[in-house]
Amino acid sequence: MAQIGHNVSLSERARRIRRHALRMGEVQGQGYIAQALGIADVLAVSYFHATHYRSEDPEWEGRDRFLLSIGHYAIALYAALIEAKIIPEDELETYGADDSRLPMSGMAAYTPGMEITGGSLGHGLGIAVGMSLALKRKKSTSFVYNLFSDGELDEGSTWEAAMSAGSSKLDNLIGIVDVNQMQADGPSMAVLNFEPLGAKFEAFGWFVQRVDGNDIDALVAAFDAARHHKGEQPRIIICDTKMAKGVPFLEARERNHFLRVEPHEWAEAIRIVDAGVVT
Amino acid sequence: MRRSKYVRPEHLTHGGDRPRLTTSAMIASIAGADQPTKPAPFGHALADLASRDDRIVGLSADLAKYTDLHVFRAAHPDRFYQMGMAEQLLMMSAAGMAREGFQPWVTTYAVFASRRAYDFVCLAIAEERLDVKIVCALPGLTTGYGPSHQATEDIAMFRGMPNLTIVDPCDASEIEQAVPVLSAHRGPVYMRLLRGNVPLVLDEYGYRFELGKAKLIRDGRDTLIISSGLMTMRALEAAKHLEKDGVDAGVLHVATIKPLDEETILAECSKQNRLVVVAENHTLIGGLGEAVAATLMRSDVRPTAFRQIALPDEFLEAGALPTLHERYGLSTSRVEAAVKSWLNE
Numbered sequence: 011m012a013q014i015g016h017n018v019s020l021s022e023r024a025r026r027i028r029r030h031a032l033r034m035g036e037v038q039g040q041g042y043i044a045q046a047l048g049i050a051d052v053l054a055v056s057y058f059h060a061t062h063y064r065s066e067d068p069e070w071e072g073r074d075r076f077l078l079s080i081g082h083y084a085i086a087l088y089a090a091l092i093e094a095k096i097i098p099e100d101e102l103e104t105y106g107a108d109d110s111r112l113p114m115s116g117m118a119a120y121t122p123g124m125e126i127t128g129g130s131l132g133h134g135l136g137i138a139v140g141m142s143l144a145l146k147r148k149k150s151t152s153f154v155y156n157l158f159s160d161g162e163l164d165e166g167s168t169w170e171a172a173m174s175a176g177s178s179k180l181d182n183l184i185g186i187v188d189v190n191q192m193q194a195d196g197p198s199m200a201v202l203n204f205e206p207l208g209a210k211f212e213a214f215g216w217f218v219q220r221v222d223g224n225d226i227d228a229l230v231a232a233f234d235a236a237r238h239h240k241g242e243q244p245r246i247i248i249c250d251t252k253m254a255k256g257v258p259f260l261e262a263r264e265r266n267h268f269l270r271v272e273p274h275e276w277a278e279a280i281r282i283v284d285a286g287v288v289t
Numbered sequence: 290m291r292r293s294k295y296v297r298p299e300h301l302t303h304g305g306d307r308p309r310l311t312t313s314a315m316i317a318s319i320a321g322a323d324q325p326t327k328p329a330p331f332g333h334a335l336a337d338l339a340s341r342d343d344r345i346v347g348l349s350a351d352l353a354k355y356t357d358l359h360v361f362r363a364a365h366p367d368r369f370y371q372m373g374m375a376e377q378l379l380m381m382s383a384a385g386m387a388r389e390g391f392q393p394w395v396t397t398y399a400v401f402a403s404r405r406a407y408d409f410v411c412l413a414i415a416e417e418r419l420d421v422k423i424v425c426a427l428p429g430l431t432t433g434y435g436p437s438h439q440a441t442e443d444i445a446m447f448r449g450m451p452n453l454t455i456v457d458p459c460d461a462s463e464i465e466q467a468v469p470v471l472s473a474h475r476g477p478v479y480m481r482l483l484r485g486n487v488p489l490v491l492d493e494y495g496y497r498f499e500l501g502k503a504k505l506i507r508d509g510r511d512t513l514i515i516s517s518g519l520m521t522m523r524a525l526e527a528a529k530h531l532e533k534d535g536v537d538a539g540v541l542h543v544a545t546i547k548p549l550d551e552e553t554i555l556a557e558c559s560k561q562n563r564l565v566v567v568a569e570n571h572t573l574i575g576g577l578g579e580a581v582a583a584t585l586m587r588s589d590v591r592p593t594a595f596r597q598i599a600l601p602d603e604f605l606e607a608g609a610l611p612t613l614h615e616r617y618g619l620s621t622s623r624v625e626a627a628v629k630s631w632l633n634e
Contacts, residue, residue: 118417125388130412136378137413140385140393143370147346148389167409170375174382177373 020226023093024054028256028283030089034105034112036276041106041114044253044266046086048190049157051224052249053090056155056186060233065095068123072152075141077125079134079158080188084116087124087157096123132165134158135185139171142183142244150182153237157186161193163204175244176215184236185216185246188223190253192267211246223249257282292606318486319431319519319610326486327461331424332360334468335394339365342472344392348372350379356396356426357484376401380409380423387419392472399425399440399481407446414477415452421477428457428481428518429570430600430617435607441600445575447479448547455546456480457518457570457577458498461487463544466498474500481518490522496542503550505557509539512564512628513557513592517543517577520568520598520619527624538628539563546577551584558585558592564631568598570619596631598624 031046057063061074078087088105091097097112104110111120115129126137138156145152162168175183189207191198199205208218217239221228229249236245254260257279260269271279320326339345339361347353347361351374362369370386372379376397383393395402402410402425414421425440432438447455456471456478458464464487471478494506506521507528514524521542528538541557543550558565558581567578578597585591600617614620618627 126384127412127416130408132377133381133409133413136381136409137385137388139378140382140387141389142385143382144386144389144391147386147391167377167381170373170378171381174372174375174378 020054023058024050027089030092032280038106041085042082043269047254048251049086055229057090057094074153077134077156078116079128081115081129091123131162132167135171142180155184160189160198164202172214179242180244181242183244187248190251217243217245220248223251224255320488325489329357329360330461330464332357334465336361336364346391348395350376350397358396376406377409380406383421384413387421394422396424399428399443403443403446418452423479424482426482426484433608433610436604441572444571454478459521460490462492463498501545503543503553507540510537513539514566515541516568518570523621526621564594565592566596573599
């Protein structure tokens, strides 16, 4: 577990992650805000319940690796890394600016705690396979988490990796899929039908769980089960999340893959998150 | 131009004494009948190096036997990873292992590493300057299987990729020498591989591989052939033949395509009254020839004449390898004839 702040509740962590993301969004006036709000609970449970890391030493050999395959969710991961004190909070205002360590899309060379360069979709799960194999070679007990999205299920490379992980019985690999049902051209299932998703991974030899990705108790149980599962198989947690979760007026927007947020709306969104208004 | 599928081959149409048909076998060798060869120089060199360096792991995409990696697999079975026929995964997983401190050597065919896995070589490996060595068989025209297996544009594709070092060795001894040198170089490398029974040519010239260095293997007054990969052995053979006809041909071997040894190339091309010919086992577009031409233009160095021997900008035919090398101008006799005709222009 993380070394800091055991007394802060996971829902409070999620609230702060949403707040950090909104503040970064306000700085730039744009961003993948709906995804960040949607995945905040998953990130809170990942960073403040499930994964081992050292805030002061993001490359500590004993850490669990947390890979962000979806590079455009960088704003969400930065928010989590700020909350985890891996990135100082005052850097938040540099988000997306020239010479910032927080570029709009996540890149490993720029940001402490960013394990890989994502963005070109369908890379994360395969890199996770290589890291899992390597950690086994090193006899490490660390886990490799890979956060990817329903959109990345379109990419064939994701399925090459899924088949390989099952074939190699990578029990140190935990996949987290954010199923938010929205990608660039519209609803994910209309772009390419990926269901039945759990059955697909199960057929590839994975230990599968599917949870409400905005239900913190369910997430805690799923992460615990994934870590402690005895089977020699990779594990996947399919997280059904709601785009823009926690800010009802943004949740209501139909086309929210890349949200247009008016200048005055940022303060309103932050006010709602601060008030802890949860829908 | 490929022939029409509606026209029967002439030698069948005319009947009578049919010539023995040549084969388009995948395992066709580039070695001449009387050329000395060494078996699987890459596989042996890597297995040997791995005995001294436990960071080294070998990854294959269902082609270990056809990239000479089976020699490594036999020597170090616990350090061999079979990723299946999945070249995107091959590159991604190599990136993951490199991130964890290992030095992955991945092998497949050049077509699959370039065309199929380009994005994964680029973003997962090169952008992060990871220490992954990508070693690929069947570069350029080294198989008669047709365009599905002929990587005629791999260098053109990879030259545009920042951080990537590109090496195109000539023979068995150079491959053996390159393996430890590339391992000592930190960063991603793409090496074109000659596999199977690989000719041994350069030992006769006392050549030593140095990463990033072009080497003048033979000097010549009348013409300088700048070449890489297997075309260096063709250029050296052609030079021997040309000598008998009173033509003094030099050969500058450029094993490292990127970064290019511009200094040596410019120095050699500055010598006047020489025809400069660039010979490569690659399409005319975007390979060594155009790299050399651009270097000369940028530096205001103008040789007396500049010509290229390279594959045409076409999808090539299937057939037997010696036939195809003759047809597309890579054979020793075609190199010789081309140089002679240009000298007589």
